[in-house]
Amino acid sequence: MSPIPGNFDVVWTETILHVDMDSFFVEVERLEAPALRGVAVAVGGTGPRGVIASASYEARRHGVRSAQPTATALKMCPSLIVVPPSHRKYADVSTQVFAIFRSITPVVEGLSLDEAFLDVGGLRHHHETPVGVAVMVRERLRTELGLPASVGVASNKLLAKLASEMAKPDGLRHVPHSTQDEFLGPLPATALPGVGPATIAALQRLGVVTIGDIAELPEEVLIGNLGGVVGRTLRSLAAGVDERGVEPDAEAKSISAEETYPTDLQGRDVMEAALLALAHRLVGRLRRAGLAGRTVTLKVRYPDFETVTRSRTGVTSTDSWRELYHTAVELLDELRPTRGVRLLGLGVTGMEPTEGHRQLRIDTSPEWERVEDTVARVRSRFGEDAVTPARLIDGPP
Numbered sequence: 011m012s013p014i015p016g017n018f019d020v021v022w023t024e025t026i027l028h029v030d031m032d033s034f035f036v037e038v039e040r041l042e043a044p045a046l047r048g049v050a051v052a053v054g055g056t057g058p059r060g061v062i063a064s065a066s067y068e069a070r071r072h073g074v075r076s077a078q079p080t081a082t083a084l085k086m087c088p089s090l091i092v093v094p095p096s097h098r099k100y101a102d103v104s105t106q107v108f109a110i111f112r113s114i115t116p117v118v119e120g121l122s123l124d125e126a127f128l129d130v131g132g133l134r135h136h137h138e139t140p141v142g143v144a145v146m147v148r149e150r151l152r153t154e155l156g157l158p159a160s161v162g163v164a165s166n167k168l169l170a171k172l173a174s175e176m177a178k179p180d181g182l183r184h185v186p187h188s189t190q191d192e193f194l195g196p197l198p199a200t201a202l203p204g205v206g207p208a209t210i211a212a213l214q215r216l217g218v219v220t221i222g223d224i225a226e227l228p229e230e231v232l233i234g235n236l237g238g239v240v241g242r243t244l245r246s247l248a249a250g251v252d253e254r255g256v257e258p259d260a261e262a263k264s265i266s267a268e269e270t271y272p273t274d275l276q277g278r279d280v281m282e283a284a285l286l287a288l289a290h291r292l293v294g295r296l297r298r299a300g301l302a303g304r305t306v307t308l309k310v311r312y313p314d315f316e317t318v319t320r321s322r323t324g325v326t327s328t329d330s331w332r333e334l335y336h337t338a339v340e341l342l343d344e345l346r347p348t349r350g351v352r353l354l355g356l357g358v359t360g361m362e363p364t365e366g367h368r369q370l371r372i373d374t375s376p377e378w379e380r381v382e383d384t385v386a387r388v389r390s391r392f393g394e395d396a397v398t399p400a401r402l403i404d405g406p407p
């Protein structure tokens with residue numbers, strides 16, 4: 011059926027989809043272990059510093075949340091089954107999820123392993139409505155991969171993301187342009203992006219509870235209490251205005267890998283081995299995204315949570331594990347940690363796309379096999395479940 015001519019432009023106003031897989035790590039585990047279906051289950055670290063990475067909705071009903079210490083989660087829900095994470099498996103399934111997204115539209119901006127914005131505006135000659143595309147995305151994820159996803163459909167990123175949150179779990183929410191004020195108004199002001207503790211405190215002093223309250227405040231009052239930049243930004247977000255376009259992944263800002271260790275790392279050799287493992291993981295992510303970056307950043311967190319970073323920008327971009335590893339070691343030299351290290355992170359920014367043929371060449375090289383061996387040795391030394399949530403770009407899954 012072809013679109014109704016008079017409705018053509020109206021129907022295609024809301025072309026931004028926010029697709030968010032539901033309890034992604036848990037659902038991937040359930041594919042292989044049907045006994046995990048219908049029960050309270052979480053994926054997370056099982057060591058003394060274990061943290062929940064993803065919780066089933068059955069577990070969430072007991073108060074289990076991602077980023078919660080596993081020990082707390084088990085107190086809230088004693089029957090909780092905790093499955094240690096298998097990051098390689100999640101990354102593989104994520105590649106399949108994104109392959110489905112990219113088979114629908116090239117304008118895909120990944121936010122994490124399991125979450126992306128899709129701009130489907132280019133599909134107006136192939137589908138009746140953007141909602142029809144959203145229905146198809148959910149069906150394909152369900153039938154081809156066996157995974158549930160929630161989708162928000164709206165005229166911009168802000169509204170689409172809020173809509174997918176409200177659609178969860180396993181739902182679809184469409185926010186027609188003409189009803190966006192009714193949609194936004196009752197939501198809490200804290201649902202807006204970038205509203206941190208200082209802003210919340212200032213808004214509370216103004217008696218603001220909902221997004222609708224912000225929209226009703228005179229702009230001078232907002233600016234007088236929050237400053238020009240924050241005041242104006244909040245005001246336009248509360249009005250449902252968001253001019254950001256969907257940036258395809260070649261323009262992704264950063265890709266990183268980090269790990270919190272079950273016991274603090276002590277000594278140079280141990281830290282170097284850990285950096286090698288991180289460089290390996292980072293290269294895996296860069297390759298999947300088809301990207302290389304010019305600026306390498308090392309992050310070090312000490313047991314008291316003091317966190318320091320050092321960066322170096324190269325003349326050319328890199329996705330080579332060897333270059334990343336050597337740069338990381340040089341940055342570690344600059345930082346000279348004189349005490350134990352709780353967390354290490356390695357990231358790159360300043361992205362450029364790489365050619366598609368490179369992966370095959372590097373994956374079959376003897377160097378690559380050697381690093382694989384080294385990584386296996388590192389893993390056997392630190393243990394597989396010394397792993398906290400993997401984050402692609404940023405944000406918890």
Ligand SMILES: [Mg+2]
Binds near residue numbers: 030031033034124407
């Ligand atoms: Mg998700």
